[in-house]
Amino acid sequence: MDTTDLTTAPAGSKTIATTTKTVLREAGIGIALIALIIVFSFTPHFLSSSNVTNILTQVTINLVLSIGMTFVILIGGIDLSVGSVLSFCAVVAGTVMTLPGLDPAVAVFLATISAIVAGIGFGLLNGLISAWWAIPSFIVTLGTLNIARGAALQVTNASTIYSFPAAFNAFGSQTFYGIPLLFLIALVLVAIGWFVLTKTVFGRVLYGIGNNEEAARLAGHNVFFYKVAAFTICGVLVGIGAIIYMARLNIASPIIGIGFELNAIAAVIIGGTSLSGGRGSVVGTLLGACIIGVLANGLILLGLSDFMRQMITGFVIILAVILDKYRERLTKA
Amino acid sequence: MDTTDLTTAPAGSKTIATTTKTVLREAGIGIALIALIIVFSFTPHFLSSSNVTNILTQVTINLVLSIGMTFVILIGGIDLSVGSVLSFCAVVAGTVMTLPGLDPAVAVFLATISAIVAGIGFGLLNGLISAWWAIPSFIVTLGTLNIARGAALQVTNASTIYSFPAAFNAFGSQTFYGIPLLFLIALVLVAIGWFVLTKTVFGRVLYGIGNNEEAARLAGHNVFFYKVAAFTICGVLVGIGAIIYMARLNIASPIIGIGFELNAIAAVIIGGTSLSGGRGSVVGTLLGACIIGVLANGLILLGLSDFMRQMITGFVIILAVILDKYRERLTKA
Amino acid sequence: ADKPVVGLVMKSLANEFFKNMLEGAKAHEAKRGDYTLKAVGMQSETDVETQINAIESFITQKVDAIVVAPSDSRALVPPIKRAVDAGITVVNFDVALDDKAKEEAGLKLAFVGPDNREGAKMAGDALAKKLGAGAKVVIIEGNPGADNAAQRKLGFMDSVAAGKLDLLDSRTAHWETEEANTVFSNMLTAHPDIQGVMAANDSMVLGVVKAIEAAGKTGKIEVVGFDNIPAVQPLLKEKKLLATVDQFGQLMAANAIDKALGVVAGGKPLEGWVKTDIKLVTSDDVK
Amino acid sequence: MENTETAGASAPAPAGAVVEPVLELSGVKKRFGGVVALNGVSFSLRPGEVHALVGENGAGKSTLIKILCGIIQRDAGSITLGGEAYDPHTPGDAKKAGIQVVHQEFNLLPYLSVAENICFEDMPRKAFGMVDFRTLYEKARKALDAIGLGDVDVRRPVESLGVAHRQLVEIARALMGESRILILDEPTATLTARETERLFQIIAALKAKGVAVVFVSHHLNEVFSICDRVTVLRNGESVMTADIAATTTDQLVTNMVGRQLAAAMAASRDLDTGGRTALSLRNLRHPASPHAEGVSFDLRYGEILGIAGLVGSGRTELLRSIFAADLPLSGTLERDGQPRRYSNPKQAIRDGIGFVTEDRKEEGLILDMAIAANVTLASLRKVSRLGLLNKREETRLAQQLGGEIKLKYGNTADPVSTLSGGNQQKVVLAKWLANNPKILLLDEPTRGVDVGAKAEIYALLRGLSEKGLALLIVSSELPELITLSDRILVMSKHRIAGEVAREDFSEERILNFAYKDERNHGHH
Ligand SMILES: Nc1ncnc2c1ncn2[C@@H]1O[C@H](COP(=O)(O)OP(=O)(O)OP(=O)(O)O)[C@@H](O)[C@H]1O
Ligand SMILES: Nc1ncnc2c1ncn2[C@@H]1O[C@H](COP(=O)(O)OP(=O)(O)OP(=O)(O)O)[C@@H](O)[C@H]1O
Ligand SMILES: O[C@@H]1[C@H](O)[C@H](O)CO[C@H]1O
Ligand SMILES: [Mg+2]
């Protein structure tokens, strides 16, 4: 027998409880999602395969932004600029994609790169400013929200960019056994995000910083680097989100993306990630984004008035989080 | 010799430093404001008395909302619903004010009461939900943002309410030696807010909760009550803000107030209140709101394009907070 | 029970203009009694996503016709193309889809709606006539990027050119009352000699008129707007608003629905621009 | 008084025969999920007595106190207060019933003034709910004077105070209310001898007024010097209650740990003088130090160098400046004879230095994360390849180190917050050991750690030094330094006030150096 025996009995049960808890953390939100789906399934068409395609399409962009937002919120930050930056990335990419004389494949490639670079640029700006001066990211990204929007309007002189290569436009509506290709891309990003956060040293340290920044610093981790990295990752995802937006809607314009930040934040929080950092997961975010998407779709199908729809959306956001609290209590008892 | 002498020297010098620091906390933002004013004063008309009247008018509503937001942020919360709730309060008050057959004075009185009651209602809702289930107020107020907007649209069926009593409309443009009456009312509210926060037991406990909620609870304070109270106070100010809005623009509509929450939060943070609660002041908020107002006004007078204006606004928001950091460092050294 | 179903996609229902349109459509549904109306609006003028989602839902629900006021003249082309391909009759109204985008998508679609540029020019001309050549004016624009906002600005510019007006400034207030009030107050400081204002919609007129009142310049500055919403009726009466443009929003959707049902019933497909009425409303029209 | 052997019951038991207990508990139980924190505690408190509550880390002392003051509710058992059933649901209920507590964790409001902190429970009011600041400052002033903090400005924000002063402010706060029962949960853990003594005077005065005091401490010498009776908790059960006069240290320890404790505490070690110099400081000056000359000394491999000093003498700052947690203002640092200038902790760690901080919750641990994750936090490179974590290797390393340091835990995947204080402290040690450091800086390494765990940590530290590690230990417990160190440096006001060699170790000598500065400057 070993030194660990003292608490074996309660500890054994604790372990199981702990594991169950971790699983239930996501499962709880999953249950809310399933409940929602069951409610709506009484609506005609809701479960039709074409509607499922619709929902997945509609979830995609928010999901991509939410993945990046999860990284930022995990280190205790927030990014209000994602909607504006998405718009900026899109107009930059749109400009590149419609440059005269470019081969379509080259144009799409260069545009994708430039969207991501633009996203990284703003991510770096957000991260560097907030980490260097220790300024709340809320205010920094409120600033870059305005900067990116103004820049997008300036670059395009407020006009919409369109006429992308036909193949690119077609790509955006492609489906695979009814599942939109764009959604599959988003799923791959979820998987990468999950892997990075749970399986790598990088992810481990991010969680650590979100939990206790000072302890992470004193354990020899470069907190500055990680903070900037989290915002930069978010920027990369915004850049990808911009390309997805363009593929889906076949336009790029300086007025798109307004309010996207709130949707992304809502998805992350409904998905169980703590606003104060250190706790949460990308899988939860996936479920959170689905809840928001299903809700929006189902309420339209129900044929409710728009005003009612908005009110119900508000209720359900709150309800989802309240339910999550009860689940948390249940798993604790 | 006694046991007390250990820190005599540092303690003494630190006291002075502390007081200076407190003063400088606001003074720093004041300096940023003055710098901004000096820069703009090279623009023709900026310092003209009619423009000063303009600026003060334009600052008023944001200032009123920001006072309430200060209370909420001080206890570590946030209120995203203020813009929507303002709209809801306005349409309720507008409906009451235009009830047929009411004496104008009575109509205005009842309308004011009903706006405040509506504000209190939503404040209570925000406070009760977030305190009872310990849900981040970010998500609760994101929910009520939608609920209030939907309700405002439902109540009015999306139409604008107008034709208020003439005296009420006139009252909104009244000035007193060039200072708008509405701004004076806002100043009185600042004074009351300052008094409550710094001079009353209620205010000190609020700060205490923002500092360390658990400690406040252990000291026997009813944290639940104080949290609800902070949101309710914010609701009262939103109600007053709605009446001020109606007096200024002579309409009430379900689409007003979009984005007001971000402006209010920006004023509070630029004013030096910490987003994590426990530190800050209403006087700082006053200065923060003035910075935002002066900036918006000055940039239009400079004749910059709308797009440039938006970008510069973003820069200045960030710059103001960075400057504040340097001031903080200076006062620490 | 076999009544055809018509999906109506509008822009921001928070805008009275669309609210009136919705009411008109509902009255029309009740009056005709031979079709079912399903209406969807958005939460803001720029919420392209919700519109596209709504069209996709209508395709899923296999409605017979879709009547749509696009929030973006290009972004809505692909989903509308999908609807047409699914055999749904689509009518575009209020804001025209972009011709080039339609052409590229191989989409042929008629537009039922007003000429925003022409309407704005009517209002602008009224202002020019009242003030005379050389008068100093400013424009308060709608949302940058919105097609009707751009058209209306062009219309105002036409009037500026035709009436030889002196345009001092042109800025957006995003269709918003409070922002228009702020923007115009500040314009008034920068240019104390403004004689006339063209606002791209009447919500902004409300803010502008109030700014004039607050500056004590009532009667010294003429204002024109667009939409003819109820809230500006008193202003017209008191001559605080010189003129506005009625585009009969209430009838616009009903009109478009009639056209769509005609096609559904086996009529000929529509083509080109079915212009709807616009009318200048001045203080003289209000008693 | 630090010497337990000679300490007797300094305060006589209350005169007279049986006194009615003011507080009586029987069969109190409490579970947290699967963890049984209390499993049948019986306890009685008489008016005017000082009653010690002792037990190993995790024995349930704090849990019991939390139940008494209404923070958590018991699952079973009965409590009577003054003969009546007592069932507090909020801290307010407990206060109304006359129970005041100084909790083990800090409960201060850092940005509020000292005065507001002291009077926070019941601020003096004027009309309209206004704070009567004049009375507030007066009351706070008096309260501070009473506990000997006469020179701390009551308007100063608490955030500007050091750890010991904060603890004193908490005590001052608890003394504000008129209470029947005062509960002190490890009040001396952050105090040095002088403040502790002062606290004992206060306790004696309260006792004279008939207040009953519950006193929790891991320092048995303190228990013997001020308490009348003692109750021992073990694994959530009360296993013994006795008059202090009728018990001995050995008896208490045996009851606490359930077995005889090896005399680890007293074991001396061979003086090690042979090692090379591992670390050498010359005039190293922390930004908070008022003296340009800074601190200079050499630390050899295999040596345990103790640093003594009064609270606020700058010991924590010294360690932080070595580790580059704070960057030194001036001076030089040599590692193995090579000059170094670390610009962040990462470089110090790479150079073989580890730093066990004084506040494990704020700086040492990531409480929500697993034990294993905490153990590997500073050595993630060892349990990963190309940036990918090898969880199996991580678990293995955590289990191995857990065994070496005799960590009591259930599963390495459990959050570290589920461990008791002493075991949490061991996890902090394990975190650094995982990195195979050459030099360990330890700041109050046994703060809040029970006797059993303390002995284990001592043995561990000795073992490390025998393996050749250089240890620099800051401690406010002189017996600890005397037991462990080869040499002791005494700090005063950010300077080395003196050095004591092992053969000259005595508390008196050390304290003489510690107070030297004050004597020379002679305030008051
Ligand atoms: N909120 C909680 N949730 C789960 N377990 C808890 C909680 N609080 C305490 N425990 C557990 O209950 C047991 C008793 O803890 P308690 O804090 O009362 O011990 P203690 O005697 O005060 O120890 P120490 O001397 O280290 O302060 C421990 O096993 C602890 O881990
Ligand atoms: N956060 C802080 N802000 C301002 N001053 C501080 C702070 N922490 C400590 N001090 C001051 O710095 C000086 C040194 O404190 P420090 O805690 O390093 O002393 P120490 O010798 O390690 O004592 P302790 O036993 O309390 O750790 C003291 O005067 C203390 O009041
Ligand atoms: O045509 C409408 C109205 O004029 C409104 O005011 C703004 O949105 C446009 O689409
Ligand atoms: Mg304890």
Ligand SMILES: [Mg+2]
């Ligand atoms: Mg220390």
